[in-house]
Amino acid sequence: MSEQWVEVCDADDIEEEDVIRFDHGDRTFAIYRSADDEYFATDGLCTHEQVHLADGLVMDNIIECPKHNGRFDYRTGDAKGAPVCVNLNTYPIKLEDDKVYLKLG
Amino acid sequence: MSGQITGPVAIVGAGHSGGRTALALREQGYRGPLVLIGEESYVPYERPPLSKQLLLGAAEAPDCYLDKRADYTGLDIDLHLECSAVRLDRDKRTLKLSDGSIVDYQALILATGGQVRQLTIPGNDLEGVHYLRTLKDATALRASLLDARHCVVIGGGFIGLEVASSARQMGCEVSVLEATDRLAARVLPTPISHYLHDLHRHNGVDIRLECRIQRLEGTDKVEAVVLESGEILSCDRVVVGIGIIPNTALAETSGLDTGNGIRVNAHLQTNDPAIYAIGDVCEHRSPMTASWCRQETWRNAEDQARHVAHHLLGDPTPFQSLPAFWSDQYDASLQLIGNPSAAAHTIVRPHDDDHILLFHLDASARLVGVSGFGPGNRISKDIKISAQLINNGGPLDPAGLADPTVKLKPMLKA
Numbered sequence: 001m002s003e004q005w006v007e008v009c010d011a012d013d014i015e016e017e018d019v020i021r022f023d024h025g026d027r028t029f030a031i032y033r034s035a036d037d038e039y040f041a042t043d044g045l046c047t048h049e050q051v052h053l054a055d056g057l058v059m060d061n062i063i064e065c066p067k068h069n070g071r072f073d074y075r076t077g078d079a080k081g082a083p084v085c086v087n088l089n090t091y092p093i094k095l096e097d098d099k100v101y102l103k104l105g
Numbered sequence: 106m107s108g109q110i111t112g113p114v115a116i117v118g119a120g121h122s123g124g125r126t127a128l129a130l131r132e133q134g135y136r137g138p139l140v141l142i143g144e145e146s147y148v149p150y151e152r153p154p155l156s157k158q159l160l161l162g163a164a165e166a167p168d169c170y171l172d173k174r175a176d177y178t179g180l181d182i183d184l185h186l187e188c189s190a191v192r193l194d195r196d197k198r199t200l201k202l203s204d205g206s207i208v209d210y211q212a213l214i215l216a217t218g219g220q221v222r223q224l225t226i227p228g229n230d231l232e233g234v235h236y237l238r239t240l241k242d243a244t245a246l247r248a249s250l251l252d253a254r255h256c257v258v259i260g261g262g263f264i265g266l267e268v269a270s271s272a273r274q275m276g277c278e279v280s281v282l283e284a285t286d287r288l289a290a291r292v293l294p295t296p297i298s299h300y301l302h303d304l305h306r307h308n309g310v311d312i313r314l315e316c317r318i319q320r321l322e323g324t325d326k327v328e329a330v331v332l333e334s335g336e337i338l339s340c341d342r343v344v345v346g347i348g349i350i351p352n353t354a355l356a357e358t359s360g361l362d363t364g365n366g367i368r369v370n371a372h373l374q375t376n377d378p379a380i381y382a383i384g385d386v387c388e389h390r391s392p393m394t395a396s397w398c399r400q401e402t403w404r405n406a407e408d409q410a411r412h413v414a415h416h417l418l419g420d421p422t423p424f425q426s427l428p429a430f431w432s433d434q435y436d437a438s439l440q441l442i443g444n445p446s447a448a449a450h451t452i453v454r455p456h457d458d459d460h461i462l463l464f465h466l467d468a469s470a471r472l473v474g475v476s477g478f479g480p481g482n483r484i485s486k487d488i489k490i491s492a493q494l495i496n497n498g499g500p501l502d503p504a505g506l507a508d509p510t511v512k513l514k515p516m517l518k519a
């Protein structure tokens with residue numbers, strides 16, 4: 001099965017304008033809830049060094065990496081300039097019965 | 106410089122800040138000649154992994170390179186490696202290089218960093234005595250620690266402590282010898298020093314404070330460290346981390362102002378406005394304390410490099426950046442922002458688990474610095490919010506800061 005939806009957490013488990021870490025098998029993801037109450041998912045590790053983005057800060061549409069302040073737009077995965085120059089992958093998210101689901105690619 | 110530079114730009118020092126300046130100039134559209142001169146044999150790299158991932162074998166040289174995909178040839182950056190700038194002629198605006206060639210410049214950036222301070226006691230030249238500043242040093246130290254039994258670290262500052270942490274994780278017995286009465290005393294607030302001390306003790310490091318060393322002993326290889334107290338610590342490796350001396354020689358011999366570094370104004374220009382100094386070698390007046398200061402941090406190298414690139418391309422904004430430093434040891438990380446030492450008082454934000462934040466306030470309850478310590482990157486979020494609180498500059502409610510159930514993020518909007 002190359003594509004599947006997996007349950008991440010309850011919708012309320014993520015605060016508004018915040019992020020959590022989600023591990024599945026040997027993969028790790030960052031799951032975001034925006035200030036407008038939308039949900040997004042990206043790779044869990046920064047593309048500069050192997051650091052969990054969920055320890056970083058969400059402001060507007062940006063996740064700022066905890067380590068060297070590398071910034072990504074978490075809606076598109078775009079790296080916003082050095083020290084990060086490689087984009088993040090993004091993943092589809094859906095909400096069902098107040099639960100957050102992530103689609104594995 | 107005023108207006109946009111067109112003439113040749115020369116950068117001396119192909120380390121973090123020199124490399125970043127070159128890349129940022131191209132990124133921002135500078136198309137003129139650009140020369141980057143570096144004594145080392147590697148393309149510009151970041152030093153923080155040297156004492157951490159690289160020693161542990163979790164990273165290799167290319168993992169440390171600045172912008173791993175940077176293509177200096179493609180960007181038309183004239184990179185001279187294993188080559189040093191030996192003379193600066195300010196009247197002719199030329200640099201003489203160690204290979205005999207002459208480089209012209211319109212603007213010159215001195216990004217020469219520092220060199221390790223050497224011990225001056227007998228035995229310093231024995232085999233098995235290491236210093237750590239460069240990738241070459243780090244590679245040699247890793248190889249050496251792989252079969253070490255007992256490593257004595259001289260200097261309880263960040264480099265020494267990070268080496269101690271890595272050496273413990275590689276299975277060595279480790280002693281840390283520090284001259285003052287607490288670890289990293291020059292930089293760290295006392296409570297954070299104590300946390301760090303506990304962390305190392307917990308991991309089996311033998312820490313000696315107020316410790317004076319008389320000499321190193323051994324026939325060819327180092328075999329012991331002899332203390333002034335007469336005690337003899339037997340060992341098979343010594344790592345010395347007692348600070349750096351800024352590389353100011355080019356500046357001094359050409360009549361630029363120097364103190365404990367090359368002195369610059371608010372735009373990072375020396376007393377010759379065609380010449381800038383950045384990174385570890387740069388001494389500037391702290392906007393917060395007005396005293397001369399030199400920073401040895403990744404963040405400073407990064408921000409000063411970008412500032413100079415902007416300034417050369419016509420942006421007149423003075424340099425402004427919040428000082429910031431981190432260190433990783435074992436599975437913990439400490440962070441420091443602003444100027445904790447400029448504070449009138451300090452508020453502790455206790456957390457019931459294993460991390461701590463200290464808010465350093467001035468006499469009018471404005472935040473001037475924050476420091477913290479905790480596992481992984483646990484404190485990062487709060488440190489980032491705190492950085493914005495410092496920049497906002499308004500007075501804060503000390504009771505809220507002291508109460509971990511009161512969230513910090515809403516204070517940004519207050």
Ligand SMILES: Cc1cc2nc3c(=O)[nH]c(=O)nc-3n(C[C@H](O)[C@H](O)[C@H](O)COP(=O)(O)OP(=O)(O)OC[C@H]3O[C@@H](n4cnc5c(N)ncnc54)[C@H](O)[C@@H]3O)c2cc1C
Pocket residue numbers: 117118119120121122123142143144145151152153154155156188189190191216217218219237238239264352355383384385386400401402403404406429430431432433
């Ligand atoms: C082991 C280690 C770990 C660190 N860890 C951290 C950390 O965790 N967090 C943090 O914030 N900071 C850390 N730092 C500090 C940070 O790496 C430095 O502040 C940063 O490298 C400074 O950059 P720079 O460009 O000023 O100097 P450097 O990176 O030292 O570059 C200067 C370069 O100039 C070259 N040079 C000097 N003179 C000449 C000349 N005449 N001609 C040609 N080339 C010349 C030198 O060979 C060198 O390559 C660490 C430093 C070290 C050594």
Ligand code: FES
Pocket residue numbers: 046047048049050051065066067068069070071083084
């Ligand atoms: S690890 Fe994310 S910016 Fe460096």
